[in-house]
Amino acid sequence: MAFERWRVTPKRRGWAPRAPRGASAVVVGGGLAGLAAATVLAERGVGVTLIEREPFLGGRAGAWTERLADGTEIQMERGFHAFFRQYYNLRAVLARVDPALSFLQPLSDYPLLGPDGARESFRDLPRRPILNVAALLARTPSLRLRDLLRVDVRQAIAMLRFDVERTPGALDGTSARAYLDSIGLPARARRMLFDVFSHSFFNPEEEYSAAELVEMFHFYFLGNPEGLVFDVAREPFSTAIFAPLHRRLEVLGARLLLGARAERVERARSWAVATDTHGSVPGDGVVLALAVPALSALVAASPSLADGAWRRRVRALSVTRPFAVLRLWLDRPCAPDRAPFVGTTGLGILDNVSLYDRFEGESRRWAAERRGAVVELHAYALPEDADADAVRRELCTRLGEVYPETRHARILDERLLIRRDCPAFPPGSRRDRLGVITPFPGIAVAGDMVALPFPTALMERAASSGILAANEILALWNVEEEPLWSVPRRGPLAWL
Numbered sequence: 173m174a175f176e177r178w179r180v181t182p183k184r185r186g187w188a189p190r191a192p193r194g195a196s197a198v199v200v201g202g203g204l205a206g207l208a209a210a211t212v213l214a215e216r217g218v219g220v221t222l223i224e225r226e227p228f229l230g231g232r233a234g235a236w237t238e239r240l241a242d243g244t245e246i247q248m249e250r251g252f253h254a255f256f257r258q259y260y261n262l263r264a265v266l267a268r269v270d271p272a273l274s275f276l277q278p279l280s281d282y283p284l285l286g287p288d289g290a291r292e293s294f295r296d297l298p299r300r301p302i303l304n305v306a307a308l309l310a311r312t313p314s315l316r317l318r319d320l321l322r323v324d325v326r327q328a329i330a331m332l333r334f335d336v337e338r339t340p341g342a343l344d345g346t347s348a349r350a351y352l353d354s355i356g357l358p359a360r361a362r363r364m365l366f367d368v369f370s371h372s373f374f375n376p377e378e379e380y381s382a383a384e385l386v387e388m389f390h391f392y393f394l395g396n397p398e399g400l401v402f403d404v405a406r407e408p409f410s411t412a413i414f415a416p417l418h419r420r421l422e423v424l425g426a427r428l429l430l431g432a433r434a435e436r437v438e439r440a441r442s443w444a445v446a447t448d449t450h451g452s453v454p455g456d457g458v459v460l461a462l463a464v465p466a467l468s469a470l471v472a473a474s475p476s477l478a479d480g481a482w483r484r485r486v487r488a489l490s491v492t493r494p495f496a497v498l499r500l501w502l503d504r505p506c507a508p509d510r511a512p513f514v515g516t517t518g519l520g521i522l523d524n525v526s527l528y529d530r531f532e533g534e535s536r537r538w539a540a541e542r543r544g545a546v547v548e549l550h551a552y553a554l555p556e557d558a559d560a561d562a563v564r565r566e567l568c569t570r571l572g573e574v575y576p577e578t579r580h581a582r583i584l585d586e587r588l589l590i591r592r593d594c595p596a597f598p599p600g601s602r603r604d605r606l607g608v609i610t611p612f613p614g615i616a617v618a619g620d621m622v623a624l625p626f627p628t629a630l631m632e633r634a635a636s637s638g639i640l641a642a643n644e645i646l647a648l649w650n651v652e653e654e655p656l657w658s659v660p661r662r663g664p665l666a667w668l
Contacts (some may be wrong), residue, residue, distance in 0.1 A: 180656035198455035203231020205618035206461035208638030214424035235410035247408030257398035260657035262635035269416035334663035351382035457645035522570035595621035616641035626658035
């Protein structure tokens with residue numbers, strides 16, 4: 173098996189390069205999925221109208237302007253995002269506005285920090301699957317030979333035997349926690365090598381499908397030919413990504429309706445989307461690129477989308493527990509040897525720490541002028557009734573434990589966000605999960621909650637689903653598809 177990226181869509185002959193004059197589509201949602209769909213459609217001559225309820229693009233990756241107490245205008249976001257090198261389809265969309273992807277800065281490591289000074293590193297691991305696992309096991313301080321002898325090899329090998337068609341049927345009914353328990357790793361190794369990753373998918377282990385977890389391990393490490401380290405944006409997403417994509421779409425002739433809310437999908441000559449500010453927007457096709465709560469509400473309000481079985485699948489979608497983002501502007505820098513980003517585990521609710529002034533230009537300039545620091549803390553899968561003040565206090569306390577030099581820092585400003593709109597992937601849900609294709613010709617769904625026929629996750633799943641949705645709409649006119657790429661669909665030991 174060749175461990176290199178895999179082309180999902182075959183090259184087709186005899187399909188038109190562009191849509192006929194007058195072809196139109198409506199994209200509901202201006203996040204990564206909607207922007208990917210709108211870009212592909214507009215490039216092929218489709219008249220695109222994009223409807224986004226926020227006054228800015230980006231969805232859950234978007235940024236907006238706020239003013240600090242010292243008068244500085246800053247771009248606030250919903251939290252740090254990593255651009256992994258296997259995000260082939262997302263990177264292809266972003267290359268439309270920056271062919272060299274010069275807005276990305278590579279990080280050389282992804283350290284993991286745990287209690288009592290525990291540390292793991294992924295620097296300089298081999299990129300080839302199997303070799304990367306062997307190298308990690310050989311050098312990790314979290315596992316000893318006698319620990320490996322107690323591991324249930326059959327259960328552990330299931331991660332290396334991932335198969336995009338077989339794994340869901342075998343593991344989807346099991347929770348991620350039950351599956352990880354079955355491997356039999358000692359507590360320290362479990363915490364350092366697995367817990368930090370499973371938390372990064374926002375879902376708590378007991379409420380997360382083991383099939384989804386194994387797919388994530390395959391996508392990010394065990395079947396991934398690019399390595400585990402990643403790139404970060406040099407500037408806020410609003411300036412580095414979404415403003416350029418906005419300009420490109422307008423150059424391509426797309427109409428962007430920001431601050432407009434889609435109220436329902438209607439059956440017209442073909443389709444139309446009723447809005448609260450711009451009346452009814454017609455289109456030959458519609459891409460619903462919305463987060464779970466907004467998609468559920470729009471479908472419920474759209475009698476024209478009347479297929480009962482499909483509507484039940486939409487209603488079955490749910491969101492996982494809340495997550496928190498706390499960004500702090502401090503009056504002194506962190507120690508110079510601190511990594512720009514670290515994952516954490518076993519430290520209460522703290523899941524990672526990002527030093528924004530180490531990689532993002534806006535934060536770097538603010539910190540340089542004040543000899544300070546800009547630090548962001550994340551907490552995932554919080555209790556549903558999490559108290560904001562308690563979350564803030566614990567995150568600040570845990571930061572002091574991880575980076576003691578911050579204990580005496582003065583907080584000059586701060587922003588705390590607690591949100592609950594990321595998709596849940598509970599055990600047993602994979603079989604009936606919503607896909608891109610719908611029972612309605614001309615209607616497609618995109619987002620990071622849909623099931624795709626190849627391994628993917630998070631921002632890459634959003635962008636990939638947007639491209640797939642655009643391809644579905646382009647098929648109305650037999651227009652050539654946009655190519656899609658993926659890591660291999662099977663793990664290195666899937667042949668066993």
